[in-house]
Structure formats: structure tokens, C-alpha cells
Amino acid sequence: MQPEIAPVAVVEVDSGGLLERFRGGLKIPTVSRQPGEGMDTEAFQAFRAYLAQHYPRVHDRLELELISRHSLLFRWPGGEPSLPGTVLLAHQDVVPVDTGSEGDWDHPPYEAVVADGYIWGRGSLDDKFGLFSILEAVEGLIADGFHPRRTLYLAFGHDEEVGGGDGAVQIARLFAERGWTIALVVDEGGAIADGMVPGLDAPVAIVGVAEKGYMSALLEVDGMGGHSSAPPNQSAIGILASAIVKLEDNRFPMRFDGATRAFFERGIGPESSFGMRVIYGNLWLFEPLVLAMLDRSPMMAAMVRTTTAPTIFHAGLKENVLPARAQATVNFRLLPGEKGDEVLEEVRRIISDERITVSMAGRAREASPSSRIDSRAWATLAETIREVFPEAIVAPYLLLGGTDSRYFRDLCDCVYRFLPIELEPDGLRRAHGTNERIPVAGLVDGARFYRRLIENADQATLDSDESQ
Template sequence: MERTYPLMHAKLEKQSFNEFSYVFKWNGKDTSMAPYVLMAHLDVVPVEAIAESKWTYPSFSGKIEKDTIWGRGAVDDKSSAIAIMEATEQMLENNFTPERTFYFCFGHDEEIAGKRGANIISQWFKEKNINPAFVLDEGGMIDTEKFKDVQRPVAVIATGEKGFVNVDISVAIPGGHSSQPEKETAIDVLNKAIVRVREKQMPPIISPPVKSLLEKTAAEQSFVKKIAIANMWLFKNLVIKGMEENKQTNAMVHTTLVPTIVKAGIKDNVIPSIANATFNSRILPGQTSDDVVNFVKNAINDERVTVKKQTISLMEASSSTPSNHPSFQMLESITQKIVPNVLVSPYLLIGATDSRYFRPFSDAVLNFTPMQNAKGFHGIDERIGVTDLSRMISFYKLVLAEK
């Protein structure tokens, strides 16, 4: 970083947190103004060894082929960090000084809840009594594929994000030799419990950010959809049913629950005595982690299954920044400058980001980067267009120059 961005390291104040997380401070002309915070994280999720051969290019190669950068972290979230630093370095080369002070916060453990990175950084902000007027982190993007009826690019800026909780379920039934199985084993009971949880969904909620998204996009859609959105009191269930047909829009109106870890057994001829599974849940505003646990217990309805909530990475759903906030309007204006004919809308972030640690003491927290139709994040062939990275650099330059 120091070799690539020498001016940034020479002219900005830098602090390290737990060795690998960094905060840069760029003093503005008017120190009486509350600062802005730009965020990104430097860590990435791993690549499964078995999936490496399925990548078009080696997963950590950073291969640039034509207009595409390939590799883990290209989307999530090294591109944001690089775009922030590129924008800063270029502006320093021109002896630019921002009107207000900016902090750049780069965490190193966002993918494992940010406890030693963004969490510690946010505590430092609180100890120093630094209350940002605006925090910008990863999240929303530009889409031209999911809103086909709109027929123009849609930039979704997240004004809030879902919560996060892991729920463990466990079954203990004496095992034995696989040649003499009982009618039900620990694995049998666990499997039935998993199926029961997955058969139903928690009650739907249309949160304020999702309602705004529906209203914004409905204005550009068919007459029937306009009528439905304009009369939610009558057509709410119909609108929700339509959103449930797609996994991404379904996640906007439901608290989701999915098993991500299943463990049982140590040998092929031994029936295990204990079988465990972990559900990952993303919680809608208006529902809580306790609601999730109660839903799981009621869905399983079997006293042999123990249900326990993990607390180490628990985060309840966040509050939302109003879409009429000046910071949202600023991002809307900047996005319209760099993306022709774009429709800008608020929405609810279905994942979780480091910025959640700043929500309790910041006036506004928004999640957005102007990359378009990002591909492969957390999966195979993660990649971003060179034109997207260039657009992101231009975007951050405009944010830094904002008066």
C-alpha cells in the first residue's frame, strides 16, 4: 500500500488497529464541520480447494483480461478500498484539500463479523467523541438485469441492513453399530428438523427502504404494477407473493433461515450419537433474534432437538437513514452525474457490513458502490469490469470534492 500510494501515506495521518486494520485522516479546510467516513474491508472469504479448478483464471491471480479483473476480492471488497485510495492519491497529486475532514476506515475481518477491525475502530471514534455526519460503505450497486421492466439502470443505495444471527440445533440419541440401526437416529431427527424449518418462512414485512424501492421502480413499470404498489392496503399480499418468487427480493421481505453447517459421524460403520446443524439467519427490521429462535423451536416442535442462539456474532437489524437525508440526496446527485439515465432508489441491504458499528453515533450511514451487475462474489469467478473500477474512482473523487 505504501509503495502504491506514497502521497496518501506521506500526507495523511495513519493509525493501525490490531495490526491489520487502518484509519487514515485527511484534514479538511473547515475543521468545524463534522467529518465524513469512507469504508472498505481488506479481507476476503476463502476459496474452496475443490472449487479452484472451476475458476476461469486462478482465484487469487488478479488477472486482467480485456475489460475484466478476475480474482477473489475483486467485488467484495478490495475494489472499494483501491478506488478510495486511487481517488485520494490522484487528488493529492493535484494538491487538493477537501472542504471537510475525511476518515478512511479499512477493516481486516469484515467477513468474520468485524469484531477486531471495524468494531474496535468505531470504539476509538466514540472515545475520541468523533461523530461522523456521514458514513459510506459497500452494499448497494447499479443493476440493469433484475429490474427489466424499468428499462434503465437502477442504482440501489442501502439505507439500512438486516441483522445477523446463527442458531445451533442439536440432537443426542445413543448410536451404535451401523448393522443394527434404531428406527430413528440422531441424523434422522436432525434432518427432519432442518426440513421443517425450511418448509416455512417467517412472517413477511415490507420495511420502509423496501417500500421506497417498490414505489420508485413502480413508476417506470406496467400500469397493473403501478396500481398494486399504489394500493398496498389492498394488494400487499399479491406484491409479497411476487417478491417471493426471486431469492433476492424474497430476502427483502423475509427474515431468512438456511442451514450452513451440518456435522455428524466419525466413521462409516458407527451411527453417531450426536448430530448438529447451524442455521444462519438474516433478520428484517421489525423482527429480532429472539423471534428467530422462537420460530425455529415452533417449526421443529420436537423436544429431542435442542435450539440455541449464538451470541458471539449476533447483530440485530439496524435502524435506517431516511431517503430524504442530505447525504442520500448527495449520493443520488453524484450517481446521476456518472451513470447516464440512472434511477436511484433506497433499498434494504440483505447482508451485513462493517458500517453497522457506526450507526449508533453517525447522522447517516449508507451502503453503495457504483459497480454494475457484479459477478461471483463469495462464489466462483468473482470479477469486476475495469470500467466499473474507473467509475468507482470517479465516484469517490466527487464525494471527496463535495462541498
């Protein structure tokens, strides 16, 4: 059962000022580009100047270091330097708006329009909400005379959407080189989800304790080419299309363990209706039933299998010419314990067509190790969530995507992924798609959450404190 949390005083937040500060940040298009596509450095410089203007206390009190020219690392030294620190992560960059889709938005993606109770704009959810909520919390704490015991770090990468190689990777390397110890890391990832689980009426605060791995396979076919008036029995496009169909028809097997099992057994199970509580509490018997239930939802199914997603298809230049080559990229999100080369071999086995060359596109990334859910750091985070969202059930889960926090897992075994916002049912789709938005009321909750988290982590005796 979820622990009872004593009511806490509600901290006043300048909601109107926060809204305008947030809107101004959304209007600066800090778009990530793939290597070789060119980076809009002026946008990131303008965003950095904007933060300095609107959060003067943070910039005056905390030490600021630029990493790889654009990532920001703030450090607020604690009164007890031997204590391991708290690290709060967010990222400045946003994904591009798909060319040609601008007209599909209800409101322009970089105008930060407030309408229908929402703030609309690219980056509103992913992840400028987290960044501004953190800065708002720290600015308020400084104004109220707060002095931390343990050192607080704010790490805001500039390239999370393209892998974090110049941002979070370098920041984590800096921690290791300088010997800075960490008790708790919190990044984006989970959220408050409602109506997600059958048999459960309460909202669920899903907290990522591990991330799936990542791998893409490149499929290539060399055909004869020629004029479309005399096509072969099967063209390069046809051969490749058949392979894609095979992959989609032969999905990877389901596996119910680790963070996903804990989600049901330790998270939502004890809080569910009686019938579902019996099922979730006896997975040794009802596992096949639960897996069948999860398979009905793409998001839930992705928690229990390595997923297959064809994402790019290249073939043909002219309508009356047969392409000499066809290529497809298929993306896989790997369950913990599965390796990229093993998945690649399974792809070859499923396709079983010597006319198709299968290779790895780039490098594979294995799933992250799972963080502890028996720690005082976890208990502190769960307590903070319940203080701000008292109706929520806190549950660990396996994050389907990737975040900058994975680079900190070797430095700390208490790395968690959670955004303090109530996520609408199609919120994940909006994050990288059309009509990204957040509820206006969520801004105040975000600022209050990070303030309480900083205070609670500072006052608590966390697991790694005893080793210092």
C-alpha cells in the same frame, strides 16, 4: 421522479496504471480467518507496504493510524475543523477460497488475470475494488491541489469478513472517544443492478440504508449410536434431517415495510412502466400481488422475510457406525424489528421435537436502524451516483448481508452502503464464491465516483453542519 443532473466534466483517470495497481493488490492474499485459526500477518503487512508504495501522496498528506495492528485509519484534516466529516469505508480482507474448489475457477483466484473484459480474483468485488477506487480518487485529488473543507476519513478494516470486532468496532469507538463528528458514511453494500425489477428497463442503483440482523441456531440430537446393521426406526441423522425439512417448509412470514417499502414507493415505482407504476403506487391494494412476485426470486424474497438457511451439518465418523450425535447450524437473517430470542422460540415451535436441543450459536445481532432518505446527505449521494451513472435510478433498500458500516450508525444517521459498479446478475454469488470478478471498465467508474462524492460532500451544506 429522479432529479435531472447537469453534465459534469469527465476527470481523466490513468486506467492502465490503475489496472496494474489493482492487480498487484489482488495478488496479496489478505484472507480473514475465524478466531483460533491463525492470521497471515505477513500478507496484511505486505498489503500495507504495497499501498504505501503505490499511493505515496495519500501516505504523505493524510495522517495514518494503525488500529489493532492491521486496520488503517487515514485522516485528511479539513480547512473548517468544526464541520462534521465524511467517512469512506472499505476492507482489506477477503474470504478464503473453499478448499478443493480452486480447480473450478476459470482463472487462479490470486493471479488477477485479465480476460474477457474482466479482472478475475478473490477480493476483486468484495472489497478491494472499493478500497483501490477510494485511494485512486484521493491520490488524484491531492495531485490536482484539492484541499477539503470538511475532514475526510478513510477507514479500511482488516477483519470485516469475520465480524469487524478488531477493526471497524475499534475505529468507531475511537471516533466516539475523540468526539469526531460525522455528516456522511459510505461503505460497500449496494451496486448498479440491471434487470432486477419487473417492469423496469433502466439500471437501478440500490443503496443500502439498513442491514438485516443475524442469528444462528444450533440443533443437536443425541442418539443411541451402535452398528449400522441394526438401526433404530429413526436415527439421530434422520431426526435432525426431519427438523431441517420442517424449518424449510415453514418459512417466516413476509413483511413489507421500512426500507423495502421505500424501495418500491420512493425508488423504482415512479420510474416503472405504467402498469407497474400503478401497482407500486397503490401498495395498500396490491401488496399481496407484489409479495407473491417477490417470492419467486430468492434475493427479492429475502428483502421481505427473515430467511432460514441450514449451513452446517455434522454427524457420523464411519459408514457402518450409527452416530451418537448429530448437529446442524441454521443461519437466520433477521428483518428489522425481529429479535434473536424470538426467532429461536419460533424455531423450537416449528420443530416441536423434544429430542432436539435448540440453542443460539454465538450472539444474535439485530438489524440496524434505517438511515435517513430525506437528508441532504442522501441527496448528495444520489446526485453523485447520477453524475457518474446518468441512466441509473437511485433507490434505497434493505441490505441482506452485513458490513462494517453498522458500527457507525450510532455516530451518524446518514450511513449508506453502495459500490459504484455495475453488478452482473450472478455478481452476489460470485463475491464469496467461485470466479469472483469485476469488469475492467468498472475501475475507472469507481475512481471517478469517489472523487465526485468527496467533492460534492465537501461543497454541500449537510444536515449535521447546522448543529455545529
